Amino acid sequence: MSEETPGFALQAISFDDLEGWKDDDPSGLFEVMEACRRQISEVKAYRTGSLGLTAQDLLPLFEAARSARISSAADARAFFQSNCRPFRICRMDGSPGFVTAFYEPEVLVSAVPDENYRFPFYRRPDDLIDLDEGNRPAALPDSYAFGRLTDGKIDAYPDRREIDEGFLAGRGLEIAWAESKVDVFFVHVQGAARLRYPDGAIGRITYAAKAGHPFSAIGKLLIERGEIERSEISMQAIRRWLASHPGQVDEILWHNRSYIFFREVPAADLNAGPIAAAKVPLIAGRSLAVDRLIHTFGFPFFIRSENLIHLDGGRPFARLMLALDTGSAIVGPARGDIFTGSGDQAGELAGTVRHDADFFILLPNAAAERFA
Numbered sequence: 001m002s003e004e005t006p007g008f009a010l011q012a013i014s015f016d017d018l019e020g021w022k023d024d025d026p027s028g029l030f031e032v033m034e035a036c037r038r039q040i041s042e043v044k045a046y047r048t049g050s051l052g053l054t055a056q057d058l059l060p061l062f063e064a065a066r067s068a069r070i071s072s073a074a075d076a077r078a079f080f081q082s083n084c085r086p087f088r089i090c091r092m093d094g095s096p097g098f099v100t101a102f103y104e105p106e107v108l109v110s111a112v113p114d115e116n117y118r119f120p121f122y123r124r125p126d127d128l129i130d131l132d133e134g135n136r137p138a139a140l141p142d143s144y145a146f147g148r149l150t151d152g153k154i155d156a157y158p159d160r161r162e163i164d165e166g167f168l169a170g171r172g173l174e175i176a177w178a179e180s181k182v183d184v185f186f187v188h189v190q191g192a193a194r195l196r197y198p199d200g201a202i203g204r205i206t207y208a209a210k211a212g213h214p215f216s217a218i219g220k221l222l223i224e225r226g227e228i229e230r231s232e233i234s235m236q237a238i239r240r241w242l243a244s245h246p247g248q249v250d251e252i253l254w255h256n257r258s259y260i261f262f263r264e265v266p267a268a269d270l271n272a273g274p275i276a277a278a279k280v281p282l283i284a285g286r287s288l289a290v291d292r293l294i295h296t297f298g299f300p301f302f303i304r305s306e307n308l309i310h311l312d313g314g315r316p317f318a319r320l321m322l323a324l325d326t327g328s329a330i331v332g333p334a335r336g337d338i339f340t341g342s343g344d345q346a347g348e349l350a351g352t353v354r355h356d357a358d359f360f361i362l363l364p365n366a367a368a369e370r371f372a
Contacts, residue, residue: 008333010087010361012372015077018086018360020304020318025073026080028286029300029322030065035280036298036322037062046278046297051333053296057367062298080320085368086302089334089359097334099305099317101353102289102327103346104274104282106194107183109176109203117177119184121195122168124208124261128157131212146212157211159257164250175205175264182242185253186235188260191327192274194267194342205262206274213257215328221255235351258328273339276325284341285311289325294333295361299323303336305357311340311349320362334359 015021037059040046045055061083068079089097110117129149131140137154140147148157158167164181176195178184187193187205195203219238222228228237242249265275273282277289278297288301301321308317321338330337336359340350363371 007093008089008091010371011090012368013086013088013360015081015086018302018304020316021077021302021320024302024319025076026286026300026320027070027073027076028283029320030068030070030076032280032283032286032322032324033062033065033298036278036324037066039279040298043279047292049291049293049295051294051296052370053299053363053367055296055298057364058296058298060366061364080300080362084300084362084364085372086360086362087368087371089361091332091334096356097303097336097359098332099303099308099336099338099353099355099357100329101311101338101340101350102190103340103350104192104194104342105183105187105190105347106196106343107178107187109178109195109197111176111197113174113177116179119178119181120174121176121178121184121187121193121205121262122163123173123175123263125168125171125173128209128211128261129154130209140212143214144212146209156213157259159211159213159254160259161250161254161257163211163259164254175262176203181249181253182239185256186239188258189329191260191325194270202267202270204265204267204274206265207260207277208263209261210328211257211259211261213259215258216256217329218252218256221252233354235347270342273342278324280324282324282339283322284339284346285319286321287324287339288321289327289330289337289339290323291330291332291335292326295323297323297325300362301336302360302362303338303357304360305355308353308355308357310352311338317355317357 040055048054064083070076127148128146131145131147147154192206219233223230223233227241276282301323303321304318306316311317327337340346
């Protein structure tokens with residue numbers, strides 16, 4: 001092992017050691033690599049994670065991809081084999097990696113509230129500010145990336161319960177209203193959604209900011225209370241439990257104090273995925289959310305999970321993906337969230353992904369020399 005960082009290390013391996021690599025078809029990644037190249041070169045470079053890999057480390061790979069002639073899966077694999085070296089991400093405690101999945105829900109909404117449409121999606125409030133080492137109050141842990149500025153004083157922003165109980169009412173921040181508080185909650189978890197209005201119009205929202213409080217999984221809470229067996233936990237199981245216990249919905253949802261604010265984005269191309277934190281569209285089955293405090297957007301990851309078989313027709317999941325997104329629950333060096341697509345069918349696929357997985361990161365050749 002080499003290039004150790006707290007809690008994990010990278011181990012150089014060969015492509016022959018990547019089980020499932022020879023059956024993968026990563027040819028669909030070249031378009032999004034070009035989108036990432038433009039973002040880095042023309043707009044803003046991605047923030048460097050603690051692993052020390054930079055957006056500049058990616059540019060030789062992305063430049064090579066521009067001129068590559070890819071006409072088959074074999075061509076695509078050969079490109080990565082020529083331009084990258086694979087490294088296994090090894091946790092020091094010996095534990096395996098872990099993957100879940102996310103999708104872009106579609107929610108029925110109204111542009112105006114009424115007796116049915118009562119639960120809003122909010123834009124970012126103007127009193128929510130970004131926190132860093134220069135302005136974070138001593139009372140707020142380092143995990144708080146946002147706070148509230150009031151009369152020159154910074155403190156914690158109101159949490160989910162306070163906002164649900166009306167803290168933001170009357171400020172004109174509502175994008176649209178949904179019929180179900182549970183639907184709104186799960187859009188917060190996913191970070192993006194398509195909004196279908198009564199006249200058939202489709203809008204799109206994506207993550208803009210959050211109140212700042214840590215994410216607390218309600219599935220874990222229901223397991224700890226003995227309401228759902230650990231082996232049975234899924235998004236679908238949680239929704240069924242909430243539907244059958246309407247009097248406890250607020251209590252359970254308020255356990256997760258984290259609250260998400262959204263921004264509207266163009267919905268012109270509904271065949272394209274939502275815009276990710278990396279500022280490029282997500283690709284179903286090929287986009288991965290990672291811990292951005294450790295990893296840098298744009299890097300290729302090969303993920304293999306022996307027991308995750310329902311995404312690939314009964315075969316173990318083994319795919320090359322790009323790190324394009326992040327999330328409050330995605331914490332750790334070998335922790336990922338797989339984007340499964342948009343709509344109900346994608347939600348059915350995503351809701352039951354909770355599997356151990358092996359994580360490998362592909363480093364462009366020049367960057368790999370620092371770790372080899």
